[in-house]
Amino acid sequence: GQSLEQPSEVTAVEGAIVQINCTYQTSGFYGLSWYQQHDGGAPTFLSYNGLDGLEETGRFSSFLSRSDSYGYLLLQELQMKDSASYFCAGNTGGFKTIFGAGTRLFVKA
Amino acid sequence: DTGVSQDPRHKITKRGQNVTFRCDPISEHNRLYWYRQTLGQGPEFLTYFQNEAQLEKSRLLSDRFSAERPKGSFSTLEIQRTEQGDSAMYLCASSLVRSTTDYEQYFGPGTRLTVT
Numbered sequence: 001g002q003s004l005e006q007p008s009e010v011t012a013v014e015g016a017i018v019q020i021n022c023t024y025q026t027s028g029f030y031g032l033s034w035y036q037q038h039d040g041g042a043p044t045f046l047s048y049n050g051l052d053g054l055e056e057t058g059r060f061s062s063f064l065s066r067s068d069s070y071g072y073l074l075l076q077e078l079q080m081k082d083s084a085s086y087f088c089a090g091n092t093g094g095f096k097t098i099f100g101a102g103t104r105l106f107v108k109a
Numbered sequence: 110d111t112g113v114s115q116d117p118r119h120k121i122t123k124r125g126q127n128v129t130f131r132c133d134p135i136s137e138h139n140r141l142y143w144y145r146q147t148l149g150q151g152p153e154f155l156t157y158f159q160n161e162a163q164l165e166k167s168r169l170l171s172d173r174f175s176a177e178r179p180k181g182s183f184s185t186l187e188i189q190r191t192e193q194g195d196s197a198m199y200l201c202a203s204s205l206v207r208s209t210t211d212y213e214q215y216f217g218p219g220t221r222l223t224v225t
Contacts, residue, residue, distance in 0.1 A: 042217060095211075097214065101150055
C-alpha cells in the first residue's frame with residue numbers, strides 16, 4: 001500500500017524555525033512534494049524533491065532521504081501568514097500523487 | 110487565482126440525486142486530476158487524465174463516479190445516486206508534464222458538495 005504519515009499539529013512562535021516531518025511507506029514513489037493550504041483555500045505547491053538532499057526556495061526548504069523513506073519541510077523566519085495546513089505528497093512514476101493527512105501549523109505572536 | 114476554475118463552487122443536493130461538476134484547467138496543461146477532500150484530511154486521489162485519456166481511477170471509487178475530459182480540455186465529474194458520505198470538497202488540479210520532474214499541480218478553488 002501507499003501511505004504517508006506526518007504530525008497532526010505543530011505550534012511555533014513568529015520568527016522561529018519549524019520542521020514538519022513526513023515518513024512514507026510505499027513502493028514506486030519517485031519523489032516527495034509539499035503543499036500549503038490555508039483555511040478555505042486550495043492547496044498550493046511549495047516544493048518537490050526528486051533526489052535525496054535539500055531543496056531551498058526562499059524561507060522554505062525541503063529534504064528527502066529515500067533510503068529512510070523520510071522527508072521534511074523546514075520553514076524559517078516564521079510569519080503569522082504561515083499558519084496553514086501543510087501536506088506532504090508522494091509522487092509516482094505515472095504522476096499520480098498520494099497526499100498525507102496534513103500538519104496544521106499554528107504560528108503565535 | 111491559479112487559473113484553474115471549477116463550477117459550481119457549492120452544491121446542495123438530496124440523497125439519490127445525480128450531480129455533475131466542471132473543471133476548466135490552465136489551457137496548455139496536459140494533465141488533469143480530481144481529488145476529494147474532507148475536513149482535516151489531505152486530498153484523496155480520485156482519477157487523472159493525460160489529455161483526453163483517463164489513465165487511472167481510484168479503487169476507492171464506486172461505479173457511481175465517472176469522469177470525462179472530452180478533447181483534452183475541460184473535465185466533468187459526475188456522481189450518480191448521491192449518498193451522504195459523498196459530502197466533501199471536490200478539487201480539480203492541472204499540470205504541464207514535460208519531464209520526469211514536473212510534479213507541480215495547480216489546484217482550483219473546489220466544489221463543496223453537501224448531500225442532505
